[in-house]
Amino acid sequence: MSTRKPVTIAVRTGIESDTQYQAVVPPIYLSTNYGFAKFGEVPQFDYTRSGNPNRSLLESALAELEGGAGAVVTNCGTSAINLWASAFLSPNDWLVAPHDCYGGTYRLFNSRAQKGDFKVRFVDQSDEAAWQDALALKPKLVLLETPSNPLVRVVDIEKACRQAHEAGALVAVDNTFLTPIYQQPLALGADFVIHSTTKYLNGHSDVIGGVVICQDPQHHESLAWWGNCLGATGTPFDSYLTLRGLRTLGARMRAHEESANVILHYLEQQPRVGTIYHPSLPSHPGHEIALRQQQGFGAMLSFEFNGSFEALKAFVNHLTLFSLAESLGGVESLICHPASMTHRAMGEEALAKAGVSNQLVRLSIGLEDSADLLADLTHAFHQVEGIA
Numbered sequence: 001m002s003t004r005k006p007v008t009i010a011v012r013t014g015i016e017s018d019t020q021y022q023a024v025v026p027p028i029y030l031s032t033n034y035g036f037a038k039f040g041e042v043p044q045f046d047y048t049r050s051g052n053p054n055r056s057l058l059e060s061a062l063a064e065l066e067g068g069a070g071a072v073v074t075n076c077g078t079s080a081i082n083l084w085a086s087a088f089l090s091p092n093d094w095l096v097a098p099h100d101c102y103g104g105t106y107r108l109f110n111s112r113a114q115k116g117d118f119k120v121r122f123v124d125q126s127d128e129a130a131w132q133d134a135l136a137l138k139p140k141l142v143l144l145e146t147p148s149n150p151l152v153r154v155v156d157i158e159k160a161c162r163q164a165h166e167a168g169a170l171v172a173v174d175n176t177f178l179t180p181i182y183q184q185p186l187a188l189g190a191d192f193v194i195h196s197t198t199k200y201l202n203g204h205s206d207v208i209g210g211v212v213i214c215q216d217p218q219h220h221e222s223l224a225w226w227g228n229c230l231g232a233t234g235t236p237f238d239s240y241l242t243l244r245g246l247r248t249l250g251a252r253m254r255a256h257e258e259s260a261n262v263i264l265h266y267l268e269q270q271p272r273v274g275t276i277y278h279p280s281l282p283s284h285p286g287h288e289i290a291l292r293q294q295q296g297f298g299a300m301l302s303f304e305f306n307g308s309f310e311a312l313k314a315f316v317n318h319l320t321l322f323s324l325a326e327s328l329g330g331v332e333s334l335i336c337h338p339a340s341m342t343h344r345a346m347g348e349e350a351l352a353k354a355g356v357s358n359q360l361v362r363l364s365i366g367l368e369d370s371a372d373l374l375a376d377l378t379h380a381f382h383q384v385e386g387i388a
């Protein structure tokens with residue numbers, strides 16, 4: 001079965017697995033607990049925090065998609081990252097993370113380090129000197145986020161994993177932006193893959209969830225133990241919905257990307273658009289690496305808006321098909337101002353260091369007809385023509 005293509009794994013996991021009624025789609029099990037057939041005979045599932053059929057099915061789908069030994073599904077992406085850190089780090093251990101990682105990840109690591117739970121070094125992972133300095137700390141864990149949020153910077157996974165392993169670290173890659181359809185970090189040497197399943201994997205903006213997928217079965221055992229101990233695991237209903245969303249992942253990713261290409265081509269012609277950040281552009285610093293390690297470029301992009309902050313605000317307010325909202329990766333197109341929304345928890349100094357300017361806007365290209373998206377952008381650009 002392991003030779004099945006990712007698109008097929010996403011569609012087929014759990015189909016025709018019901019032995020009671022031969023339901024083609026697996027049913028949902030909301031029960032909190034499961035009976036012991038006999039005294040002392042522990043059933044496969046006993047209590048939903050530690051295990052549930054729907055979560056278990058989603059975990060096997062995600063582990064197979066990433067080529068891992070096992071997965072732990074959590075109640076959000078942040079708790080997946082927290083579970084990973086909690087399971088492996090002690091107060092004297094170093095964690096190395098990207099200086100431009102997801103804002104909530106930055107806040108989590110920074111706040112826990114301030115409490116003394118572990119030590120953290122945020123680095124620009126494309127700055128070779130800073131990266132080598134960080135590895136010289138002999139970190140226990142390294143997090144990569146590629147492409148990163150919101151500047152879609154690309155890190156060479158194979159090279160970074162080799163260097164981190166030489167320094168004695170275990171490496172996780174946050175693969176939220178590309179999904180296993182377009183990038184498989186374990187095959188490139190990573191020890192863990194982390195996702196906010198809230199985004200593309202569920203894909204319909206109606207579930208908050210996360211997952212850690214492990215290369216090593218012992219790491220999986222440890223994370224499953226800590227997931228239950230900390231109470232970080234996902235609910236049956238969320239797991240059911242996420243597996244339902246996951247079935248269309250292949251088709252969605254192709255459609256998202258096709259539309260993103262149309263939008264990128266259009267944005268390149270717009271006088272109000274400065275630098276565009278997307279790995280498909282030959283001018284993007286990570287373009288060559290992306291060509292090597294990704295099977296697609298994804299549909300997350302950002303750009304610098306030319307003009308005053310007033311003009312930027314007016315432009316955003318005139319859009320009707322791009323909802324002004326955080327999150328990403330759903331069927332609906334979104335626009336976000338990272339400095340005041342997703343990344344505001346970082347604070348001004350860290351934002352400046354990470355290169356997230358006040359003129360930066362981020363787009364998550366949804367599944368609407370791209371002609372309608374272009375018309376919407378054209379209308380909004382037209383409306384701000386008179387504003388400096």
Ligand SMILES: *Cc1c(COP(=O)(O)O)cnc(C)c1O
Nearest residue numbers: 076077078102149176196198209
């Ligand atoms: C959203 C996001 C997270 C956090 O996930 P939640 O489900 O919101 O807790 C982590 N990493 C990346 C790249 C994200 O986009």
